[in-house]
Amino acid sequence: xxRLKHNPERMAWTVLLTSFSIFCSLVVLVPVSIYWYAVxxxxxxxxxxxxxxxxVLIDNANGQPTTSITDGSTVSFAEDFAAVTDETSxxxxxxxxxxxxxxxxxxxxxxxxxxxxxxxxxxxxARIQVEVxxxxxxxxxxxxxxxxxxxxxxxxxxxxxxxxxxxxxxTTAETQVTTRFGSATLTxxxxxxxxxxxxxxxxxxDTPLSPPLPxxxxxxxxxxxxxxxxxxxxxxxxxxxxxxxxxxxxxxxxNRPVLNLRSEGxxxxxxxxxxxxxVNKDVRDYQSLRVFAEVRLVNxxxxxxxxxxxxxxxMLHVAYKDASxxxxxxxxxxxxxxxxxxxxLYNQPDNSNERIARFLWYPYESVNLLASxxxxxxxxxxxxxxxxxxxxxDAMVANISLLAEE
Numbered sequence: 001x002x003r004l005k006h007n008p009e010r011m012a013w014t015v016l017l018t019s020f021s022i023f024c025s026l027v028v029l030v031p032v033s034i035y036w037y038a039v040x041x042x043x044x045x046x047x048x049x050x051x052x053x054x055x056v057l058i059d060n061a062n063g064q065p066t067t068s069i070t071d072g073s074t075v076s077f078a079e080d081f082a083a084v085t086d087e088t089s090x091x092x093x094x095x096x097x098x099x100x101x102x103x104x105x106x107x108x109x110x111x112x113x114x115x116x117x118x119x120x121x122x123x124x125x126a127r128i129q130v131e132v133x134x135x136x137x138x139x140x141x142x143x144x145x146x147x148x149x150x151x152x153x154x155x156x157x158x159x160x161x162x163x164x165x166x167x168x169x170x171t172t173a174e175t176q177v178t179t180r181f182g183s184a185t186l187t188x189x190x191x192x193x194x195x196x197x198x199x200x201x202x203x204x205x206d207t208p209l210s211p212p213l214p215x216x217x218x219x220x221x222x223x224x225x226x227x228x229x230x231x232x233x234x235x236x237x238x239x240x241x242x243x244x245x246x247x248x249x250x251x252x253x254x255n256r257p258v259l260n261l262r263s264e265g266x267x268x269x270x271x272x273x274x275x276x277x278x279v280n281k282d283v284r285d286y287q288s289l290r291v292f293a294e295v296r297l298v299n300x301x302x303x304x305x306x307x308x309x310x311x312x313x314x315m316l317h318v319a320y321k322d323a324s325x326x327x328x329x330x331x332x333x334x335x336x337x338x339x340x341x342x343x344x345l346y347n348q349p350d351n352s353n354e355r356i357a358r359f360l361w362y363p364y365e366s367v368n369l370l371a372s373x374x375x376x377x378x379x380x381x382x383x384x385x386x387x388x389x390x391x392x393x394d395a396m397v398a399n400i401s402l403l404a405e406e
Contacts, residue, residue, distance in 0.1 A: 045116040045126050046096045049077040054089025056103075058082065082110045085135070098142040099128060099150065104282045105380070107135025112153075125149045136169040138285050141182065157188040157203045164197070167285065167406055174204035178215055180406045200406075216288075216405040219281045219381060223401045225250045225259045229275075238272040246273035258398040261314070261388035267301050270311070274387025279402065283370070284323070284379040288405040291316055291366040291384075294398040297336045297358050302390035304339020305353055309346045311390040312353060314397060318369070319385070320378035328376055330369060334362070349373050361398075
């Protein structure tokens, strides 16, 4: 300091250079800071939740009590809000950029992020991040990944969605992601795959990420009849007091297990035996729903479908609810013995039948039930039943499937 006092010229240069350095730093840092702020500053991407059906529960980020949203009502939906539907309700969340999220029955989600750049100079995309805790959603990304980063996280994986439409279904055991339109990247741990249009993938708690699979999926827990079929199928029987015995059993026929339904004993007495599997699946967002089965008829003493067209050696029955919540049924019967002229044979979209050859395996494929049943089409599948009804009968079924396609 003493030297500077005795050397004012040196002090002046020091001050000048220091000031110039500060000036240069400000010249660089201020624009850079302003640019950084302009690029990274964000603001909420507004969203609204509408109850499409029933009552939807909402928890908000302010710790306020849960709000009940009634049918047809719309409210704002922001970051950290949670929405829950039960089996009777459905909701849709719409974002300001026309992206959307549809919540089907028994679904729970949290909107963890919903933001967009504050200024137009920002090259960063808007961000939507949704956590699906359970249930089934339909996610629609309205923009490409350059403009929108749309992520769906589940307990098992993270799905990065491109512009398009996707289905995400979460259970305790696994996550299933299906690409209806567009392309999605699914990541679990260190594994990652890309799903193209019409593909799906599964990942579970104890199962690795599957390769891309066809979009069509079987809604049944068990389609081939193994010795342990009663884990998923429940047997029932309706028999008279008279000497008639009915059985529903898995037998080995032509080197494969099949379901054999039969009755023995006195003829001309009604009986019924079958198996039922509970499905409990919402199908309102699928494009196609078909029943597949292999059927073989061995014996039939009651011709056709009986006098009222309701007793066949094999009948397929799907119990479901329509969009109005009404309980409905779809039936399809098989017979080989032609009926008398005064016997009824129905040929309606929800109750039909067909004559097939005896002793031969017949591969049956139904029409698309979501198209053929019109306004009465299924939105919720309750159960599927395979049964034999009539007098004396003996029939087999193998490879029963209820295939739904996105």
